[in-house]
Amino acid sequence: MDMTLVQIYQCLCDQTRLRILNLLGEGPLCVCHLQEILGEPQVKVSKHLAYLRARGLAVARRQANWMVYSLPARTSGELKANLACLQDCAREDPVFRADSARLNTLTRRLAQRGPICCAPAALKARRALST
Amino acid sequence: MDMTLVQIYQCLCDQTRLRILNLLGEGPLCVCHLQEILGEPQVKVSKHLAYLRARGLAVARRQANWMVYSLPARTSGELKANLACLQDCAREDPVFRADSARLNTLTRRLAQRGPICCAPAALKARRALST
DNA sequence: CAGGTATATACCTAATTCGGCATATACAAG
DNA sequence: CTTGTATATGCCGAATTAGGTATATACCTG
Numbered sequence: 001m002d003m004t005l006v007q008i009y010q011c012l013c014d015q016t017r018l019r020i021l022n023l024l025g026e027g028p029l030c031v032c033h034l035q036e037i038l039g040e041p042q043v044k045v046s047k048h049l050a051y052l053r054a055r056g057l058a059v060a061r062r063q064a065n066w067m068v069y070s071l072p073a074r075t076s077g078e079l080k081a082n083l084a085c086l087q088d089c090a091r092e093d094p095v096f097r098a099d100s101a102r103l104n105t106l107t108r109r110l111a112q113r114g115p116i117c118c119a120p121a122a123l124k125a126r127r128a129l130s131t
Numbered sequence: 132m133d134m135t136l137v138q139i140y141q142c143l144c145d146q147t148r149l150r151i152l153n154l155l156g157e158g159p160l161c162v163c164h165l166q167e168i169l170g171e172p173q174v175k176v177s178k179h180l181a182y183l184r185a186r187g188l189a190v191a192r193r194q195a196n197w198m199v200y201s202l203p204a205r206t207s208g209e210l211k212a213n214l215a216c217l218q219d220c221a222r223e224d225p226v227f228r229a230d231s232a233r234l235n236t237l238t239r240r241l242a243q244r245g246p247i248c249c250a251p252a253a254l255k256a257r258r259a260l261s262t
Numbered sequence: 263c264a265g266g267t268a269t270a271t272a273c274c275t276a277a278t279t280c281g282g283c284a285t286a287t288a289c290a291a292g
Numbered sequence: 293c294t295t296g297t298a299t300a301t302g303c304c305g306a307a308t309t310a311g312g313t314a315t316a317t318a319c320c321t322g
Contacts, residue, residue: 005220006149012140014280031299044281046300065289065298078220085216089136089209145310162269175311177270196268196319 003056008082011057016040016048019099021071022090024058025083026103028070037102134187139213142188147171148179150230152202153221155189156214157234159201168233 011017019038023029029037035045049069052058057079060067071083090096142148150169154160160168166176180200183189188210191198202214221227 004146005217005224006144006146009140009143009149013137013144015135015137016280018137018140032297041282042299043283043301046298047281050300062288062299067299077223081216081219082213085212086136088212092208093136147310163267172312173269174271174313177268178310181270193269193318198269 003076003079005078007055008057008079011052011055012082012086014048015095016044017052018086018090019096020045020048020052020069021057021083021086022096023099023103024069024071025087025090026100028068029103030063030066030068032066033103033106034069037099037106134207134210136209138186139188139210142183142186143213143217145179146226147175148183149217149221150227151176151179151183151200152188152214152217153227154230154234155200155202156218156221157231159199160234161194161197161199163197164234164237165200168230168237 012021016038020034023034023037031042031045031049034049035042038045049058049060049067053060053069056072056075058069059072060069062068075083090100143152147169151165154165154168162173162176162180165180166173169176180189180191180198184191184200187203187206189200190203191200193199206214221231
């Protein structure tokens, strides 16, 4: 619960982690969606999520087969300030903006047939559509 | 001049660099004073300064024997935001507060006999006093 | 020029980090 | 219990990093 400033910055000094945090700032996401939006291999995404989770920058809950990650509900002042700063800066950066745009598309697409993240019903629907 | 967000955070993810940036946030400082305040060996301080300088987070000017480091006059919005955030957070942290306190002491001590950083006159004065 | 002081750099090493491959675990469906 | 899907982890190698020692450079003074 008590992170030093350096530890916060150590979490922020990797591009993939920044992109993940930017996306989680807009709401909870499961790993497969992060993977899809980031265009990065599963193992890479999963490891960075584990890194963030181990340091309290992300929390995970299981939902059936899927792991849904989100930012922790309550965070220290330092962390909150830095995440806010990140969100601000990300708004100006093409990479982060593109990620957010992809997230929006995905969210809208999923809204047509269920909850944002992978309920069993959504799975069947997706399977039916993709074949 | 164009730093990505990650590059900024990479500069911030080392404790010594954070302490240096916190001190430079209060004004220019020469290496020997940084060394004294931080209580770190010369080579360590010097290397981190070189690191920051190479990435545009610090600028150096020579003043006789001494190198005076400071934050760059104009910086990108992202950098400015993050440095401001750092200053805010540092105000709550005992390590950074102690550094700032030592800086204050040093500044007051130097104010009695010249400019903050090591003018030739100050050198002679110091030499005279320390023997 | 010589000697001294302040700072930077070359070089080495230990430690850490990141990414990938392969494999393990957790759950759901049949 | 088997199969398939989603996610996590163990292990490895390449790259980077941080710190130290020794040395170089830059400047001042005499």
